[in-house]
Amino acid sequence: MPEVLITGASSGIGLALARRYLEAGYIVHVCGRSKEKLESVLPESEYIRHWCFDLSDKAAIFDVAERLPPLDGIILNAGGCEYIDDARHFDSALFERIISVNLISVGYCLEAWLGKLAPGAFLVFVSSSASYLPLPRAEAYGASKAGLTYLAKTMDVDLAGSGIQVSVVHPGFVDTPLTQKNDFPMPCQITSEQAAERIFRGVENKQFDIHFPRRFTYLLKFFGWLPHTVWRRLAAKWIKR
Numbered sequence: 001m002p003e004v005l006i007t008g009a010s011s012g013i014g015l016a017l018a019r020r021y022l023e024a025g026y027i028v029h030v031c032g033r034s035k036e037k038l039e040s041v042l043p044e045s046e047y048i049r050h051w052c053f054d055l056s057d058k059a060a061i062f063d064v065a066e067r068l069p070p071l072d073g074i075i076l077n078a079g080g081c082e083y084i085d086d087a088r089h090f091d092s093a094l095f096e097r098i099i100s101v102n103l104i105s106v107g108y109c110l111e112a113w114l115g116k117l118a119p120g121a122f123l124v125f126v127s128s129s130a131s132y133l134p135l136p137r138a139e140a141y142g143a144s145k146a147g148l149t150y151l152a153k154t155m156d157v158d159l160a161g162s163g164i165q166v167s168v169v170h171p172g173f174v175d176t177p178l179t180q181k182n183d184f185p186m187p188c189q190i191t192s193e194q195a196a197e198r199i200f201r202g203v204e205n206k207q208f209d210i211h212f213p214r215r216f217t218y219l220l221k222f223f224g225w226l227p228h229t230v231w232r233r234l235a236a237k238w239i240k241r
Contacts, residue, residue: 003026009031013174028049030048038052075199077124082140097140123166124166
């Protein structure tokens with residue numbers, strides 16, 4: 001049976017992806033910080049393997065690598081979201097925290113686990129449509145996701161010819177425990193299950209850029225193509241509302 005590893009699998013998109021790959025006949029290695037939480041949503045079985053660690057713990061990630069079998073896919077989905085509410089009083093601790101969990105930890109995972117992928121396997125980075133253009137309060141989150149998108153693009157270039165398929169996911173607003181904390185309107189929001197289905201199909205179709213819902217992501221891409229000064233004026237009006 002094919003085997004896939006998914007980080008951030010105890011809730012949200014990661015949990016929905018784990019369930020979708022189980023339906024597709026995979027053995028699913030689910031990663032999270034809490035053994036109890038993983039057991040409550042995806043009890044361990046012959047088809048579900050639990051790996052519990054903190055993504056900031058490089059040694060723990062390498063310890064997992066020593067016990068992992070060969071994999072047919074890795075989905076790097078775990079991450080956090082915090083906003084900088086006052087850019088004039090920049091919160092460097094928050095910035096470091098988000099960059100570490102959303103970007104630096106991915107580097108740990110790549111170093112430890114990439115060797116587990118055989119030719120024909122897939123490697124998926126779950127970024128965000130926030131990487132398409134600068135959004136208010138998103139200095140930390142947006143920078144981390146823009147960096148992750150760039151990392152995915154360079155990995156796709158450097159792994160060309162290796163037989164490993166690289167994809168990067170740019171979701172819009174998805175109903176997850178993270179987005180439920182947002183205090184602003186979230187247009188075109190979809191469920192975690194809908195997001196997981198789009199990611200699954202995109203990987204199956206060997207898409208590099210998997211973005212959804214398209215009526216929202218194409219709008220963001222359009223704004224991203226505008227001169228920065230035009231977008232800055234539009235964003236300023238948005239902030240004043």
